[in-house]
Amino acid sequence: MNARSGPALTVYSAERVELGGPVTARWITKIANYLQNEAGAPLFGDEEPHPARLHTRIEPWQQILWEVTARCLGWEILDTPRLLPGDFAVGADVDGLLARAAAAGAHALAQPAAHLAFAWDGPLPQGVLDALQEIGAQSDAPDHPTPDLVEAVLDEALAGSHPHPEPAGDRVALLWSARHCPGQVLDQWARGRSVVIIDPAHHKPIDAQALLAAEGMEGPITIYVPSNH
Numbered sequence: 001m002n003a004r005s006g007p008a009l010t011v012y013s014a015e016r017v018e019l020g021g022p023v024t025a026r027w028i029t030k031i032a033n034y035l036q037n038e039a040g041a042p043l044f045g046d047e048e049p050h051p052a053r054l055h056t057r058i059e060p061w062q063q064i065l066w067e068v069t070a071r072c073l074g075w076e077i078l079d080t081p082r083l084l085p086g087d088f089a090v091g092a093d094v095d096g097l098l099a100r101a102a103a104a105g106a107h108a109l110a111q112p113a114a115h116l117a118f119a120w121d122g123p124l125p126q127g128v129l130d131a132l133q134e135i136g137a138q139s140d141a142p143d144h145p146t147p148d149l150v151e152a153v154l155d156e157a158l159a160g161s162h163p164h165p166e167p168a169g170d171r172v173a174l175l176w177s178a179r180h181c182p183g184q185v186l187d188q189w190a191r192g193r194s195v196v197i198i199d200p201a202h203h204k205p206i207d208a209q210a211l212l213a214a215e216g217m218e219g220p221i222t223i224y225v226p227s228n229h
Helices: 021-038 060-072 094-103 131-136 150-158 181-190 205-214
Strands: 007-012 016-020 053-057 088-091 107-110 128-130 161-164 171-175 194-198 223-226
Touching: 007 021, 007 060, 016 021, 021 060, 021 131, 053 060, 060 088, 060 150, 060 181, 060 194, 088 094, 094 107, 094 128, 107 131, 128 131, 150 181, 161 181, 171 181, 171 205, 181 194, 194 205
Parallel strands: 007 194, 053 088, 088 107, 107 128, 171 194
Antiparallel strands: 007 016, 161 223
């Protein structure tokens, strides 16, 4: 990833966000350091420890970085915000999701939607931290050995699905799905490809080809289908 000269991730959602290989690698390393350094005893009392878990409610490019990193550390991804002490929640709803997460004893992190932001703009409820400041304080080099879990993580994340059609080049286009897309991005990164994400909440499928043409890409959007197809 760090050696990739071009973009590793391009996302068309509320805004166009492009991350190069070194930038993506630095984000992932810093997030991994933060999660590994902060994941410890529950914040409240002496509750029994449980597997590390993450819930996100953020922009697609942010969700990809957090969830790909957490999965590769062996973490569980929560689809619903049923948070326990010691869980991690990352979002922008500081007075809703994050305030409830902090009250439950979870690690609550506020991350602004704008990709050029350097910090949270405004006050934060008690127990809610500024995600960008916390991540920015981490080292650019790994603090801990990285477990080799990618193959097992992909087996779980893809649930037997595979890309169709199989991409031919070094870039692939995917439609955004909050539940499935982070795992699909990891799969394509593991295959050495750059990924372009199109969020149908902001861009009609009929406009997708024009977006891909602007990226210098040809061919259909790749979808993941069950292996019996």
